[in-house]
Amino acid sequence: MEPELALAQAHGVQLVVAQCRTEDEVISAARDADALLVQYAPISARVLKALPRLRAIGRYGVGVDTVDTAAATRQGVAVCNVPDYGTEDVSDHAIALAMALTRAVPRLDRQIRAGRYDYAEGRPIHRTCEQVFGVMGLGLIGSATARKAKGIGFKVIGYDPLRQPGETTEHGIEVVTWAELLRRSDILSIHVPLTDQTHHLLGSESIGRMKRGAKIVNTARGGIIETPALISAVRSGHLAGAALDVFEQEPVPSDSPLLDLPNIVMTPHISWYSEESYIELKSRTIQNVIDVLEGSSPRNIYNPEVLV
Structure with missing residues (x-):
């Protein structure tokens, strides 16, 4: 203090x-x-x-x-x-989580520690320039994340209810509809506040509209994602993984199914720091x-x- x-x-x-x-x-x-x-x-x-x-x-x-x-x-x-x-800090963390998922860093690290040495455990890994990075919310943090993702080489699109689909942001980000964001994103990074309108915005219906093999990054608020729907989508293989810095229950309960999923990357609400x-x-x-x-x-x- x-x-x-x-x-x-x-x-x-x-x-x-x-x-x-x-x-x-x-x-x-x-x-x-x-x-x-x-x-x-x-x-x-x-x-x-x-x-x-x-x-x-x-x-x-x-x-x-x-x-x-x-x-x-x-x-x-x-x-x-x-x-x-925390604009720079949260956007940095979102990019770090996205790259950890993209390059399968946590999974490969764990397999080496377990005595294995096989690149196949990280497959499939794709080039960033072949991936669409979707940004949900183009406020200060979302725009900073979009700018950094574009600098790495991702094709970046964004959705924001205050932006008109079809326009281009000051950082050259294509603004799309909510439906298009879900449909096109290989990585979906969340940057909206938690409100009555955004609570469980990513539930079974909206996650089901995402492409198979997509990944989600959440550095905003845990309640934006319906946790059981996320777990189900990862278990079924519809989502290839997720990286979460925020959760519906914090700290994460010791019996949470999230802890048993190897393709879920978690950090303890630290993106602001x-x-x-x-x-x-x-x-x-x-x-x-x-x-x-x-x-x-x-x-x-x-x-x-x-x-x-």
């Missing part, structure tokens, strides 16, 4: 650290709080109602899915996030709420109408 403590002290703010996983724990720890810094703690309408002094919530990261933003807005509580801190992003995230999260408490406009606010 060093970056947060330094900024809190500089602005005369008392910072109290508590580990909260439930609504009751949040209410108990934050009963007299003017602001909250949160990551996974649930900030529901019930929590907000129990914290009448609350003026600001700083959410570590891009998403605000752990906060009832509608209830916060009704209560006049500013919800602040840091939407652009670099030494640089770590410091930036922590500093900007608390600076946002300090700005609200001091009566100035924060750099990032999800519901700016509460400051009017």
Whole structure:
């Protein structure tokens, strides 16, 4: 908590650290709080109602899915996030996972450690220039991922509900329809927020529309993929594999079938992390709420109408 403590002290703010996983724990720890810094703690309408002094919530990261933003807005509580801190880091990780799948690195590593030395265990491996890299969501992170995938040599296409199919992005990425993205992608990289509309967007029906042998990379939110549908598609061979940094349950349960699938690559929700992003995230999260408490406009606010 060093970056947060330094900024809190500089602005005369008392910072109290508590580990909260439930609504009751949040209410108990934050009963007299003017602001909250949160990551996974649930900030529901019930929590907000129990914290009448609350003026600001700083959410570590891009998403605000752990906060009832509608209830916060009704209560006049500013919800602040840091939407652009991890653009380079998450896109780097998405590319790393995509290349690990493309070149079968984890599978080949495991077979060498098991005493085997046979390139056939990684087959089939295809050239990047023969593969279509699909990007779901062309915001900051999705666009950065698309740009990097294009630089490696992939044919890159992208879908975004705010973009018109047929246009070309500033990085030369072809914008396609949702149906075309599913149909054409050899690798599908997910870069959309988790909302009611995107929850389980990749379920059995949409995965079934993907080409046989395609692969999925998810560095966004676990709930965008319906986990049983993904497992079924990988087991059947319809999908050749997946690389996941995020999961519907985190940490991944010890009895999850994901752990038994050799062509699933997993990392522990770390795509946001670099030494640089770590410091930036922590500093900007608390600076946002300090700005609200001091009566100035924060750099990032999800519901700016509460400051009017």
